[in-house]
Amino acid sequence: MTDPGDVAVEQRGAPTLEEVAKAAGVSRSTVSRVINDAPGVSRRAREAVTRAIETLGYVPNEAARSLVTRRTNSIALVVSEPGDRVVTDPFFAGVLRGVHAGLSGSGRQLVLTMLAEDDDGARLEKYLCSGHVDGALVVSMHGEDPLPRRLAEAGLPVVTGGRPLTGGVPYVDADNFTGALSAARHLVERGRRRIGTLAGPGDMAVGIDRLAGWRRGMSEAGLATDAVVHSDFAVEAGAEAMARLLDAHPDVDAVFAAADLIAVGALRELAARGRRVPDDVAVVGFDDSVLATMATPALTTVRQPVEELGRTMTWRLLAQLAGEEPLPPSILLPTELVVRDSA
Amino acid sequence: MTDPGDVAVEQRGAPTLEEVAKAAGVSRSTVSRVINDAPGVSRRAREAVTRAIETLGYVPNEAARSLVTRRTNSIALVVSEPGDRVVTDPFFAGVLRGVHAGLSGSGRQLVLTMLAEDDDGARLEKYLCSGHVDGALVVSMHGEDPLPRRLAEAGLPVVTGGRPLTGGVPYVDADNFTGALSAARHLVERGRRRIGTLAGPGDMAVGIDRLAGWRRGMSEAGLATDAVVHSDFAVEAGAEAMARLLDAHPDVDAVFAAADLIAVGALRELAARGRRVPDDVAVVGFDDSVLATMATPALTTVRQPVEELGRTMTWRLLAQLAGEEPLPPSILLPTELVVRDSA
DNA sequence: CTGAAAGCGCTTACAG
DNA sequence: CTGAAAGCGCTTACAG
Numbered sequence: 001m002t003d004p005g006d007v008a009v010e011q012r013g014a015p016t017l018e019e020v021a022k023a024a025g026v027s028r029s030t031v032s033r034v035i036n037d038a039p040g041v042s043r044r045a046r047e048a049v050t051r052a053i054e055t056l057g058y059v060p061n062e063a064a065r066s067l068v069t070r071r072t073n074s075i076a077l078v079v080s081e082p083g084d085r086v087v088t089d090p091f092f093a094g095v096l097r098g099v100h101a102g103l104s105g106s107g108r109q110l111v112l113t114m115l116a117e118d119d120d121g122a123r124l125e126k127y128l129c130s131g132h133v134d135g136a137l138v139v140s141m142h143g144e145d146p147l148p149r150r151l152a153e154a155g156l157p158v159v160t161g162g163r164p165l166t167g168g169v170p171y172v173d174a175d176n177f178t179g180a181l182s183a184a185r186h187l188v189e190r191g192r193r194r195i196g197t198l199a200g201p202g203d204m205a206v207g208i209d210r211l212a213g214w215r216r217g218m219s220e221a222g223l224a225t226d227a228v229v230h231s232d233f234a235v236e237a238g239a240e241a242m243a244r245l246l247d248a249h250p251d252v253d254a255v256f257a258a259a260d261l262i263a264v265g266a267l268r269e270l271a272a273r274g275r276r277v278p279d280d281v282a283v284v285g286f287d288d289s290v291l292a293t294m295a296t297p298a299l300t301t302v303r304q305p306v307e308e309l310g311r312t313m314t315w316r317l318l319a320q321l322a323g324e325e326p327l328p329p330s331i332l333l334p335t336e337l338v339v340r341d342s343a
Numbered sequence: 344m345t346d347p348g349d350v351a352v353e354q355r356g357a358p359t360l361e362e363v364a365k366a367a368g369v370s371r372s373t374v375s376r377v378i379n380d381a382p383g384v385s386r387r388a389r390e391a392v393t394r395a396i397e398t399l400g401y402v403p404n405e406a407a408r409s410l411v412t413r414r415t416n417s418i419a420l421v422v423s424e425p426g427d428r429v430v431t432d433p434f435f436a437g438v439l440r441g442v443h444a445g446l447s448g449s450g451r452q453l454v455l456t457m458l459a460e461d462d463d464g465a466r467l468e469k470y471l472c473s474g475h476v477d478g479a480l481v482v483s484m485h486g487e488d489p490l491p492r493r494l495a496e497a498g499l500p501v502v503t504g505g506r507p508l509t510g511g512v513p514y515v516d517a518d519n520f521t522g523a524l525s526a527a528r529h530l531v532e533r534g535r536r537r538i539g540t541l542a543g544p545g546d547m548a549v550g551i552d553r554l555a556g557w558r559r560g561m562s563e564a565g566l567a568t569d570a571v572v573h574s575d576f577a578v579e580a581g582a583e584a585m586a587r588l589l590d591a592h593p594d595v596d597a598v599f600a601a602a603d604l605i606a607v608g609a610l611r612e613l614a615a616r617g618r619r620v621p622d623d624v625a626v627v628g629f630d631d632s633v634l635a636t637m638a639t640p641a642l643t644t645v646r647q648p649v650e651e652l653g654r655t656m657t658w659r660l661l662a663q664l665a666g667e668e669p670l671p672p673s674i675l676l677p678t679e680l681v682v683r684d685s686a
Numbered sequence: 687c688t689g690a691a692a693g694c695g696c697t698t699a700c701a702g
Numbered sequence: 703c704t705g706a707a708a709g710c711g712c713t714t715a716c717a718g
Binding site: 016018063068 | 704711
């Protein structure tokens with residue numbers, strides 16, 4: 001019969017360093033040195049310890065080790081968003097792939113933490129600050145998330161995926177400004193003169209930066225920047241935004257959407273109104289998600305290197321943990337225009 | 344200038360329980376009792392401690408706590424497969440959602456561990472056995488993975504997602520046998536008499552169980568069980584397997600594929616050969632993945648409750664950690680036939 | 687090259 | 703209700 005509440009079965013009788021020392025006929029210090037590959041151990045002693053470890057099946061207790069070394073050899077990937085919504089997001093999947101790739105070979109483990117539905121982030125913050133991890137990678141989808149900054153202020157090394165609106169934290173982001181600019185320029189080059197944009201939410205860095213890039217593209221071509229409608233990152237929202245844009249500016253001959261999801265919604269609305277794409281209205285999206293190729297017509301869009309984002313975030317954090325310097329406070333990853341049929 | 348190699352910035356000067364005790368004018372024992380909601384603390388003392396904790400911004404050091412309590416309040420989700428391949432797998436995404444949901448409110452954190460490409464599992468095993476986690480959920484995609492059993496033998500509470508071929512470990516699985524049986528019966532009811540199967544790999548439990556279910560369906564209807572071809576879980580492999588099946592048994596009027604991926608490949612091969620689906624050959628898949636609705640014709644398939652799988656695994660593990668009993672060694676989740684156009 | 691000793695920050699009987 | 707003391711399993715100066 002199991003002792004209720006006993007969660008420590010695996011430790012019951014697990015050999016300690018002390019027992020290894022006894023079995024090998026040496027001191028704890030020597031065993032510790034062998035385990036940590038420290039210099040200054042005779043071959044004879046090293047072999048005896050190795051044999052004892054083998055025989056006893058000894059595995060060092062990480063809690064004890066961590067208590068004195070102050071390091072855990074794990075880092076957190078923090079998804080500052082209720083987890084159930086995020087997991088199926090291809091953006092998140094790409095970042096996770098990149099983080100995993102970036103971590104492999106570093107000897108560090110990944111702790112994935114997501115907000116629970118009932119959590120305001122306090123529990124998460126406490127967990128992260130209580131010494132469970134050596135550093136945190138924060139991917140936060142929404143606006144002014146206080147978490148990254150609070151973690152950083154608590155002294156935890158943090159790197160954010162995407163520019164944090166609050167600032168004060170090193171981040172890695174896709175070059176949304178330049179990406180949007182290249183989309184705008186592409187439309188201009190194709191001879192479009194009345195170009196609108198379905199911008200993302202105004203309280204998100206991606207929304208702000210992509211809008212700024214579009215605006216810049218318009219000004220440098222001497223075009224108007226008044227045809228702006230904001231939209232959430234969703235197909236339905238994109239369709240509605242497109243409707244509003246057309247109502248306000250019936251003469252638009254091109255649209256830059258701040259996300260493929262929005263662009264797909266726009267395509268739907270344009271089709272519903274009998275506007276041909278790209279003949280009547282050219283459409284450019286952003287992300288180069290799977291949606292882009294599945295859309296009809298196939299979407300011209302700006303590719304952002306999602307996996308590379310995860311990989312670079314990880315590199316940046318590991319470099320910081322290793323004390324490397326100088327280290328760039330922020331890193332922008334290049335985007336790339338992918339021309340298909342819609343523009 | 345940062346001290347190279349110093350990864351412990353966050354601990355520098357972090358207040359300890361001792362300092363809280365001093366500030367509150369009580370002993371460490373009392374502070375500990377307050378933190379752990381233990382009974383037997385005067386209101387006066389409790390308030391003083393709470394205030395001190397607030398003022399100092401005290402967060403308990405988990406390593407120290409874990410060292411004495413032998414619990415970490417985190418559990419591992421072990422993907423016993425190189426991580427880069429798995430992350431985008433919708434099966435994995437579903438399980439992760441379920442695990443997250445199952446964990447929420449339990450106060451436990453999730454540690455996601457995946458095999459690195461260069462890893463044979465030894466490092467992973469060591470990590471899991473060194474006291475980083477209280478228990479492990481193992482999702483292993485391939486054949487006779489020794490990991491779950493080894494972890495269990497090392498005393499770590501383990502629950503596997505999918506029946507492990509090696510046995511000896513509690514698991515949660517979809518009822519693949521009954522699911523395949525229902526697919527077979529459906530084909531029989533539709534009047535099919537020459538029914539083949541594109542079975543999964545013979546060294547995977549899902550392959551074995553779904554083949555067994557189909558076989559049972561054939562025998563109870565007095566039909567032949569000779570039209571069997573094995574296939575990997577991939578579209579291309581499914582197409583090839585279908586070709587082999589047709590070459591060997593040109594008279595088949597129905598096929599049960601052990602996965603939607605295989606079924607989609609089969610559809611492609613049937614189309615290439617000019618066989619109409621379902622008129623000439625009916626097709627049933629397994630999984631009810633997004634592919635099923637996207638296929639032409641839409642795939643009749645067996646739905647397995649992926650998210651529920653993750654949720655149930657988590658429940659089973661938490662129950663075990665809590666010492667609840669009796670606990671079923673294994674749990675099968677019901678599957679459901681989803682009838683669409685292909686059969 | 688090796689070991690005795692102190693200490694990391696907690697929890698937990700135990701005594702009062 | 704409260705505190706002094708032991709101890710969890712390691713690492714790390716320090717002395718030899």
